[in-house]
Amino acid sequence: MRSAPTILHLDMDAFYAAAEQAAKPSLRGKAVVVGGLGPRGVVATASYEARRFGVHSAMPTAQARRLAPNAAYLVPRFSLYRSVSEQVMELLGRLSPLVEPLSLDEAFVDLEAGGTAHDAVTARATGERLRADIRAVTGLSGSVGLAGSKMLAKIASEQAKPDGLVLIEPGTERDLLGPLTVRTLPGVGPATGEHLRRAGMTTVSDLAEAGEDELVRLLGRAHGAALFRMALGHDDRPVVAERDAKSVSVEDTFDVDLHDRVRVRTEVDRLAERCVQRLRAGGHSGRTIVLKVRRYDFSTLTRSETLRGPTDDPAVVREAAGRLLESVDTTGGVRLLGVGVTGLADYTQEDLFAQAAAALAEPAAEAAGEGPEPRPAAGTQAPAAEPAAPEDGPEPPAERHWSAGQDVLHAELGPGWVQGSGVGRVTVRFEVPGSAPGRVRTFRVDDEALRPAEPLPLVGAPAEEAGGTGGAAPAEEARGTGGAALAAGRD
Structure with missing residues (x-):
């Protein structure tokens, strides 16, 4: 355990949904749900506006639609999320050589190793500067936790949400952890939590009072001993810069x-x-x-x-x-x-054996008259196979499918995104990150002027905004969902 809160945990706020709101000006302050849109789809992330209706991650999308029918339901755009994540991770890398990414939107940073903090004052200043830099570069907000261990830094960032910073002073861990539920501790899932509840332990203070021997009896040597140490606030896991994929x-x-x-x-x-x-x-x-x-x-x-x-x-x-x-x-x-x-x-x-087998198979196939078709010479066209006589004319091309939230580019109107599609039509709103809410147009799904496109980069917050604390959208904005969200909710 460190004597100074120099381990930082960053968790971006409603990351996928916030990125979509930043990319689509008409959805700012509106309820947005990102995930699978089919009958068996699952919510990946819900904006804070959508969470007010009870929508949360891992919920079936069908249930989310019942709770928030006017929200914007969008497919994930991982290429955008990865590019924003790379920007955020670059900012973290400037603070320390020891950055441990946990996912696209979450990471630990050892500030002590980077020389950017050595006490509570410098740690807080570093955390606030990081939040401002993230907003300036991406336009998004992140919550920061600072503590003397990874476990407590993560707990602090959870308490800081949304868009805040919480610092846990070393020496206050027991008082902070005591009233929290046992599920707060790493390694306590639903099954372990229920097992502890049946034994009369529902809070972290219950675990500390039970003692190590009792936890070992209930959970086994390794798990029981580790859980007792965490209940006391002890966590000596280091920040690991490289996490090898398994x-x-x-x-x-x-x-x-x-x-x-x-x-x-x-x-x-x-x-x-x-x-x-x-x-x-x-x-x-x-x-x-x-x-x-x-x-x-x-x-x-x-x-x-x-x-x-x-x-x-x-x-x-x-x-x-x-x-x-x-x-x-x-x-x-x-x-x-x-x-x-x-x-x-x-x-x-x-695989030398497979290569040898393939080499032997080719002459054998050619000898049997089953070799590959000869390739045409360069600059010539391969002879076409004799077509079968069509019965009712040529077969029509397959109908193109457009998903809500997908990026598109129109030959005349420029970049936009799909609000919804159906009955042979696709509705597109033409706007880009940083613009005013754009206009809406409807096209045939097979319109040749419309084609899929790659996401545009996000635009950071203005300088005067970047230094602020940000926060969730005002309640009066969050209550309205607007026509854009209604259209985007249909797929």
Whole structure:
């Protein structure tokens, strides 16, 4: 435990929703919900305006719509969130070489290691300066906790929300922790919390009074001893600058259960490709391929296969995931699929056996007349296969799908975002970060002048605003949701 509050915990306020409000001027001060928009979608983040209606993260989107029917419901735009996160992490890196990111919107910083704080006064000044810098660069707000340990710094940032700073003076930990619920402590989830409640322990002071021996008896040696130390305010975990990824995975929940085995295999192949893209983006390879299948009855099965060496070859991952799928019964329907890679490494071991097999297979296939089609010479066009005679004319192109919150670019009207779509029409509001609320236009979903676009960077707060404390939108603004939110709520 440190004698000065030089460990800082930053937690951005309602990060995804706040980023959307900053990017879409017409949604500032309005209820915004970011997450899956389908029948089985889940809320990722809700703005503070939406939370007043009872909406919170991990809630089914369908339930959120019942609580806040006039909120703006938007799909996540992770490319935007990652770019903002990089800006925030760069600011943290200026404070200390020891920055431990926990997620896109949360991190610990060791101010002592950076020489930016050595006591309560300098720590508070550093925290306030950081909050002002974040607002100036991104236009968003973050809550800061300062304490002598990671556990207490995180508790302090929770108490500081939204858009505040709380500093816990060393020596006051016991008084602060005592009345808090046991769920406040790291490692106490719903099951452990219920176990402790049945034993008559609901607050942190109850744990401290019970003593280490009793907690060890209830929870086991390691967990009981660690929990007793935390109840006393003791936490000597260091801030770790590099957190090695242990696995990479992607998964999708489907609006309707998948019953067609061919469709299931197609989705597994697609997930394998996405997983490898994420694997390569992190500069990793991996040895163990994992398949996750959640069936119609919510039972979840996982299967894994360990390769001879690490790989980042999409074909290898795809084939391994396909083999794992063969061992799973999907006849009742599949509601979720996931593909992951564990046993990560920073190098790739070539599969010499697979290469040799492929080399042998090519001459054999050519000898049997099954070789690949010859490629046309450069500058020439490949002969087209003879088309089948159409019965009722050419098949119409598939209808384009536009998701609420998606970035678009119109050939004449410029950049905007999708408020909603349906019945062959898409409604777009044309505005950009930092502009006034823009105008709304409706187009056919197949309008050739409209195309998807990449998010525009956020605009920081004006200089006179950056030094302020910010805060949630005024109540009178938060109560109105406006026509924009109504349109955005339809998908």
